[in-house]
Amino acid sequence: MLRRLVTPLTLCCAALSAGVQAADLTPLEARWLQGMAPVVTHARQALALPLDVVVQPQAAPGAAPLALGFVDGRCKLVLSMRGNPDGQRQLDTLPPALLDAALELMAAHEMGHCRRYLDGAWFRLPAGFSAAQAPDSLAADLRQAWQDMRAARCEEAFGDLVGLAWTRERHPALYARLHAWLVKERSADVIPGSHHDTLGWLALARDPAVFGDAAVFDAAERVWRRGLGG
Template sequence: MSRRLFFAFALVAAALSPAARSADLTPLETRWLQGVAPVVMHARQVLALPLDVVVQPQDTPGAAPLALGFVDGRCKLVLSLRGNPEGQRQLDAVEPALLVASLELMAAHELGHCRRYLDGAWFRMPAGFKAGTAPAGLAPDLRQAWLDMRSTRREEGYGDLVGLAWTREHHPALYTRVHAWLAKERAAELIPGSHHDTLDWLVLASAPESLHGRTIFEAADRLWQHGLKD
């Protein structure tokens, strides 16, 4: 472990919830924590985000291995790996040379959600944009579900762009390969227009120079809004 990664991992360990600190971490949990550590360090020390790390101590089959919660004004980076084969599957699906950059992209994606929550902008369109209306003929409950799905899709698109902006800044030599990996993941079993259909934004971000800004959030926001126009 490099000196920088050691200190980043130490910071993540300090940010763990008390329950997680008192429990023995599994090798899989340790690997994921090592993977997200540089992003957590950047979020807390450079971006000054109120970010905590939570490792679920119970079995969580079917949960996303890495997700974001928002409680009492603080973002919670939540790892759900026990009793959850998806955590190992995601690691196995990435070629070894891209694993570090891919784990960091996933963590940076969640920082995008954190930023939107903190800004009070979650599910909101930026000024000058309209969310559109549900297709005619849908029952009221299905209409709301459709609108929620479209809102989630927009937030996932923003998160993916934040992740790619991180890759451009921290792993520029791997950008093209990491972008291809992410596009492949998003295209797998794709239902067009569904929650994780972010391909329209990924096309816009094909070239690393498309993402530029003072922060990863600023870099993502410009391209994200461009995608909203289509």
């Protein structure tokens, strides 16, 4: 699952806009790309999102295995697997029956970030909602960091809900299990109110019926706004 957002993106990388030779990829990279392919194809063809897939060829210990960058008006889906045990660890946490659908959920999470960037809405709340203000007790030099953290939390929540809305649409029989997996991921070492504390929104999405019959982005935004209001 995404742990941080890469932007701006300055990487020595192999771009996969049209694909690279299979020999250029490790088995782990190929497995992630295979699992994410339905989302990438949908984003490019059905939604016409300017989305590129990037594989970092250098070792990236400590990096998020999957993250999103935004460069020159294009979204960059970045895999950082080499020298990074988290890429395999992420797969090892999943039963084989959930693996492909979970990789799709993670890619759809990033697709949600891409949509927000392209809409010029990143770190912005919808009309009618006000951003939380930093506590008065917080030192002045930390208040902007606090507000950025709260804004990032809202973006992570939107991404999670896009992932779940995609799951509801494409893998309804696996929804309950993938929702439980996502809750477990977000609960690990969570600091309440921090960047990846999306548990309030995930609680709203426990029943997939909350998304209604809307398309993925619209369905996610409906539940996201409910969480903002709460």
